[in-house]
Amino acid sequence: MPGEKPTKEGLLYDFYFDETSRVGQRTDFFLIFHAILLEAFFGATHEMPRADVGILRCLTAYLWFMTGYRQRWILRHL
Secondary structure: OOOOOOOHHHHHHHHHHHHHHHHHHHHHHHHHHHHHHHHHHHHOOOHHHHHHHHHHHHHHHHHHHHHHHHHHHHHHHO
16 A cells, blocks of 8 residues: 555565566576577587587576575575
């Protein structure tokens, strides 16, 4: 209700609900982006672009892993 003071439990529940919805969004983005990188990796005709795409893929996989690990840590502490 407007003008109602938020409680600590209500804010925590809202934060938890928002964080769990972000997990699904990040999973979708991860799968789509890696599918694009996989297609670029197999579509590359020269060795140098294939190496660049492979390195980019490993770096983004590490980034997504660390983001997911942070997300898991936050959800375990809620």
